Amino acid sequence: MRAHTAAGSTRLLQNILAVGLAGALLAGCQTVQTTEAGQVGVKRSQLMGVSATEINAASEQSYRKMLQEAEQKKQLNRDAAMLARVRGIATKLIKQTGHFRADAADWKWETNVFQSEEVNAFCMAGGKIGIYSGLVEKLQITDEELAAVMGHEIAHALREHVREQVSAQQAARVPGMVLAIVTGNQVLADLGDMVSSMTLTLPKSREAEREADVIGVELAARAGYDPRAAISLWQKMNRLGGSRPPEFLSTHPNPESRQQELESITELVMPLYEQSRRR
Numbered sequence: 001m002r003a004h005t006a007a008g009s010t011r012l013l014q015n016i017l018a019v020g021l022a023g024a025l026l027a028g029c030q031t032v033q034t035t036e037a038g039q040v041g042v043k044r045s046q047l048m049g050v051s052a053t054e055i056n057a058a059s060e061q062s063y064r065k066m067l068q069e070a071e072q073k074k075q076l077n078r079d080a081a082m083l084a085r086v087r088g089i090a091t092k093l094i095k096q097t098g099h100f101r102a103d104a105a106d107w108k109w110e111t112n113v114f115q116s117e118e119v120n121a122f123c124m125a126g127g128k129i130g131i132y133s134g135l136v137e138k139l140q141i142t143d144e145e146l147a148a149v150m151g152h153e154i155a156h157a158l159r160e161h162v163r164e165q166v167s168a169q170q171a172a173r174v175p176g177m178v179l180a181i182v183t184g185n186q187v188l189a190d191l192g193d194m195v196s197s198m199t200l201t202l203p204k205s206r207e208a209e210r211e212a213d214v215i216g217v218e219l220a221a222r223a224g225y226d227p228r229a230a231i232s233l234w235q236k237m238n239r240l241g242g243s244r245p246p247e248f249l250s251t252h253p254n255p256e257s258r259q260q261e262l263e264s265i266t267e268l269v270m271p272l273y274e275q276s277r278r279r
Contacts (some may be wrong), residue, residue: 001175017210034160035100039269040214042159044207048169052125052160059124059162066113066130075115085262086131087111089147092223094127095152099222100158100215119240123153127164139236144220145230149222151216158215161208213258214265221273227266231259 077083080274090111097104109127116132119139124127135141135149156162167237213230221227 002230020205034088035158035215037098038215038218039272040218040265042211042215044211046160046164047167048160048163050163052163055163055166056126059126059128060151063110063128066114070112070114070215078115078169078189079113082133082136083113084177086113086136086145086146086150088127089143090150091223093147093151093219096219096222097154097158099218104158114150118168121153123150123157123162125157127154127157129153138240139233141236142223142229142232145233145236146278147223147225148216148230148233151219151225152212153216155192155212155215156208159208159211164208185212213262216264217262218269218272221269222276224273224276224279227269227273230262231266234259235261255264 017031030048033043033045035042037043039122063109065074090109094104094109098217104127107127108127108240111129111131112133117134117138118132120129120132122133129150131146131150139145173261217227218229
């Protein structure tokens, strides 16, 4: 009888803890506006249930792991001229991030080039930028087009799209997490792997891609790069892909209306570009 009572008490305690955790996860979600609207007018609020500190720490860990592995394979920053070019463009873009969020100036920005045939680029939370040499070489990319790519990826970081994705995934997993706690199973996934996967391989929502497009174009224009290059960039991407799109396009949805919207946004930010050229 005592053993039965003890087992029942344990189950009751587990249930109480599980319900408490589920409530904490849901209550911890908050609606935030990660950036200022900018000239392009991005005003969507986002629901976040994971802290920026956690996501930034996980991104830092993942980025360090990538750098270490690339270094071991002698695939990190092999072309000094390409590295200097990429970092020069990144520096100009980063200087403009304050127009969207003041705290970005305090991020520990870092830019590196990975030797790879892959046509890809990324910017992890907290400003960890990676450019694959295949993007530069296969596209014969111009500085303006490279600024469009990097502006787009930096915009994802400014808007904290990965944090938003992780928050949505965690919220969807609450029932499963409760069950796992009750049954005593391991439930905490490696956040670093999750962040890395969402940054590098998983497609983002159409709305997130649109926001990255328009903010990226504005960043490029403010930095003195012709924003119209975003259009020629996507045209090059599509031509290169053929029946098999490059990795960059497979993780960045490319609706038919994208070029039309880019043309519209380009007209909106052209005055910013002209101002930057006069400075």
